Amino acid sequence: MSEFSKLFHERIGLSQGKNITFDSLESVLEKTAHSIPFENICIINRKTSGISKANLVDKILIRREGGICYELNSLFYFYLIENGFEAALVRGVVYNHVKQDYQDLGRTHVSILVNHEGRGYIVDSGFGGNLPLKPVPLTGETVCSNNGEFRIRKLDTNYGDYVLEMKLKHKDTEWKIGYAFDTRKPIYDVTEFNEIQSIIAEHPESPFNKVPLLTRLTSNGNITLTNSTWTEWKDGNVSKETIEAERFKELAKQYFGLNQD
Numbered sequence: 001m002s003e004f005s006k007l008f009h010e011r012i013g014l015s016q017g018k019n020i021t022f023d024s025l026e027s028v029l030e031k032t033a034h035s036i037p038f039e040n041i042c043i044i045n046r047k048t049s050g051i052s053k054a055n056l057v058d059k060i061l062i063r064r065e066g067g068i069c070y071e072l073n074s075l076f077y078f079y080l081i082e083n084g085f086e087a088a089l090v091r092g093v094v095y096n097h098v099k100q101d102y103q104d105l106g107r108t109h110v111s112i113l114v115n116h117e118g119r120g121y122i123v124d125s126g127f128g129g130n131l132p133l134k135p136v137p138l139t140g141e142t143v144c145s146n147n148g149e150f151r152i153r154k155l156d157t158n159y160g161d162y163v164l165e166m167k168l169k170h171k172d173t174e175w176k177i178g179y180a181f182d183t184r185k186p187i188y189d190v191t192e193f194n195e196i197q198s199i200i201a202e203h204p205e206s207p208f209n210k211v212p213l214l215t216r217l218t219s220n221g222n223i224t225l226t227n228s229t230w231t232e233w234k235d236g237n238v239s240k241e242t243i244e245a246e247r248f249k250e251l252a253k254q255y256f257g258l259n260q261d
Contacts, residue, residue, distance in 0.1 A: 007061040008079050011035060020083045022116045026134045029125060030146070030217075032076065037066035037256045038128040039214040043201050051193045053078050064257055066216070068200060068208060069126030070110040070193040076125045077112050077190075086115040087123075088188060091196075092181030093159040102159060102180065105203055108196045109179045111164075113186060120183065122152060122164060128215050129222045129233075130166055130178055138162060138183070147217060148172065155180070170221075170236035212248070214256045225251050 001009075001016065009016050012031040020028060042048050042065070049055045056075045059065050066072070073089065080087045091107035111124040114135060121135035133145035142151045148168040155163045160182030165175045200206050215224040221233035227248050230241040243251070252258045 002082050004057065004061075005079065005082055007057065008075075011061050011064065022085075022114075022135070025123065026145070029123070029131070029133050032125050033131050033133060033147075033217040034219065035216075036060060036072065036125070037214050037216040037258075038068065038072065038126060039066040039212075039256065039258070040068055040200075040208040041065070041212055041214070041258060043068070043209050044212045046201075048197055048201060051190050051197060053190070056190075066214070066256065066258075067126070068197075069124075070108075070190075070196045070200075072126035073110045073112050073124060074190040074193060076123070080112065080114065080123070088113050088186035089190070090122075090160075090181050090183055090186060092164075092179045094179045095163075095177040097176060102157075103207075104205055105199055107159060107182070108199055109181070110193060110196065111179075111181060113183055122162075122181070124164075127178065129217065129224065130168065131217060132164075132166070133217075136164065146219075150178075151175075160184075170233065214252060214258070216256065223255055225256065 006016055012035040014031055056071055060067055060075055077087055077089050089110055090113050092109040093102045093107055094109050096103050111122055114121045114123050120138040123135050124132060131147055132150040133147050134143045136143050136150045136152050138152050140151060142149050148166055150166050153163050153165055157180045159180040161184060163180045164178040166178045167175050200208050212227050215222060220235050224231045230243050230251055232239050
C-alpha cells in the first residue's frame with residue numbers, strides 16, 4: 001500500500017492493510033463523508049493554495065482540514081487511481097432550487113467518473129450534505145444509501161450530457177436535480193481546477209466566499225456550522241441554534257477538528 005493510501009486510510013479511520021475493491025467503495029465513501037468535512041475556511045480566510053496532489057495531501061491528510069468539491073474529489077480521484085481504478089474527473093454545474101435554474105458560475109462542480117467492467121459511474125465525495133455514498137451508475141438505476149436515493153439521467157443541457165438527481169432522506173418527497181455534468185470532457189490534470197478556485201473565491205455570486213460553512217454527514221444525519229448557526233439533523237429531526245463567535249470556534253474544533261484561533 002502506498003504512503004498516500006496509508007495517510008488516506010488513517011484520515012478516515014480505515015484499516016491500513018485493507019485492499020480496496022469496487023464493492024468496498026461504499027464503505028470508503030461513507031467513512032470519508034463522516035471524517036472529512038465540506039468546508040470553505042481557506043476561502044473565507046483568503047489562504048488558498050494551488051490545486052496539486054502535494055497541496056491536497058498537506059491540507060486534508062496532514063493538517064486534517066476539509067475542502068470544497070474540487071479539493072475533496074481531486075484527493076479521492078488520486079486515491080482511486082493509486083488503488084487501481086479507472087477514473088477521471090468531470091466538471092458540472094449545481095442546480096439552484098431557489099432560483100429554479102443552474103448556478104451562474106460556470107462548471108464549478110467537480111465529481112469523479114469511474115469505469116468498472118465497462119460501465120460508467122459517478123463517485124462524489126464533495127457535494128456537502130448531498131452525498132450519494134455509493135457509486136451511481138450512468139445507466140439510470142436508483143441507488144439507495146443512508147443519505148437517500150440517487151440516480152443519473154441522460155439529459156443534454158448547456159452544462160453537460162447527464163444530470164445527477166436525488167431524493168434526500170427525511171428532506172425530499174420528490175426527485176430533484178443535484179447537478180449537470182459532462183462526461184465528454186474528462187480531466188486528468190487537477191491544475192485546471194485553479195480556475196474553479198478563483199471563481200469560488202472571487203465571484204460575487206459564489207455561495208462560498210461570504211460566510212464560513214462547515215458540514216459533514218453523521219451516522220444518523222448531518223451537521224452544519226456557519227458563523228451564526230449550528231444545525232443538526234438526527235434521525236429526521238432538525239435542531240438549530242443561533243451562535244456567537246466563541247461558540248463557532250468551539251463547535252468547529254469539537255465536530256470538525258478545525259482550530260479557528
